[in-house]
Amino acid sequence: MAxxxxxxxxxxxxxxxxxxESVRIAKDVLSAGATAKVCLPEGPEEFARALERRGARRPVVVGDDHALLRTVSLLHRRRELAATGLSLVPVGGGLSLARSLGxxxxAVAAARAVLDGVERRMDLLVDDSDGVVLGTLRIPSVPLVPLQRDGAADGREASPVGPWLRVRQSLARTLAARPARPAHRPGPGxxxxxxxxxxxxxVDLDRPVEGVCVTxxxxxxxxxxxxxxxxxxxxxxxxxxxRRVTVSGAHFRYQADSVVSGPVRTRTWVVCEGAWGLTLPVAGGAAGP
Structure with missing residues (x-):
């Protein structure tokens, strides 16, 4: 036992x-190998209360990347993250962060890792609004914007009635057999x-950039x-x-793991070494399905 x-x-x-089905398998494996109290929260508030009342129990999150991020964020805000070892059984659609963390x-392999693995201490990026980043931080360039159509370049909607509707329907049928052209153009700057x-x-404000990546x-x-x-x-x-990264300039959005935040004019992230622990399979151990 880890x-x-x-x-x-x-x-x-x-x-x-x-x-x-994966949830059922994970519960069966965990309950067979340890004394497990199972909580089925219906929303974020119940999720937070379950963690708050965990006592001496080690929390095991069964869910996707968002569930893991929610758990780390909650414990960080409560200043309990450093003393709380976490375990994860990834279930759901978005699992890229879980994979990148190892x-x-x-379901079977992850549950076995919870029971037999070891805690690995990991760094955490913490920003000046108390947000956290477990993996990758990205600041993309100005997004592509849809081309205006039907005379709506000034932002106003073109009239959808009258003969214009028949013309558009005919044009759509004509263009259907042609290769599609990109429906976007670069944004303004x-x-x-x-x-x-x-x-x-x-890099400074006088040199435009396509993107920034922090890993x-x-x-x-x-x-x-x-x-x-x-x-x-x-x-x-x-x-x-x-250790410290500051980005400033025009209003920008940023993607921390899978969550998009902003816009902001400036944001600073600081690396907190070994700030949280996650149970992972023992190196070279049998953690297969």
């Missing part, structure tokens, strides 16, 4: 509706951002890559590593 044999198994409602995605790593400017690096360090806008030949990415 830590405590007293488990609090919190089953996310999305997992129950998405894949009830959690088996089969590129992102102009200042990116600083440990107080040193990696976990060595313990206590984040890897930052900035892709400048290409003019002629493809521009080489700019990279740096450090």
């Amino acid at each position: 830590t405590s044999d007293q488990l609090l198994v919190v089953i996310d409602p999305v997992a129950r509706h998405c894949d009830g 959690v088996p995605t089969g 590129s992102s102009r951002l200042r990116v600083e790593v440990d107080g040193i400017t990696l 976990p690096g060595d313990p206590g360090v984040a890897e930052v890559e900035v892709r400048p806008v290409s003019v002629g030949a493809e521009a080489a990415p700019l990279s740096a590593s450090g």
Whole structure:
């Protein structure tokens, strides 16, 4: 047993509706190997209350990436994350974060890892609004915008009635047999951002960028890559590593793991080394299905 044999198994409602069979298998394996209290919260408030009342039990989340993010965020805000080892049985549609962290995605293998695995301490990115990032942080360029059609370039809707409707229907039939053309054009300008790593400017507002990516690096360090806008030949990415990353400039949105936030004018993320623990299979151990 990795830590405590007293488990609090919190089953996310999305997992129950998405894949009830995998949920049943996970419950059976966990209950056979440990003393497990199973909670079936119906929403975020019940989910939070179940974690709050866990006592000495080790929390096991059965759910997707969003359920894991919700759990880490709750424990971080309560300042209980460092002292609470987490386990995850991934069930649901969005499991890319779970895979990247090394959690088996089969119900049996993941449940066995909960029972027989070991806790691995991981870094956490924490921003100045107390938000957390477990994996990758992305700041995309200005999104593509739909082309205006039917004379609506000024933002007003064209009239849908009268002979125009027949003309559009005929045109649609004519174009149906033709190869489709992109329905988007580049947005009005590129992102102009200042990116600083440990107080040193990696790129400034005078150089437009296509995107920024922040990923976990060595313990206590984040890897930052900035892709400048290409003019002629493809521009080489700019990279740096450090503990503190600040992005500022025009209003921008950012994607932390799978959650999009913003817009904001400035945001700072700091690497918290070994801030949380996740139970993973023992290296070289049999964690197969």
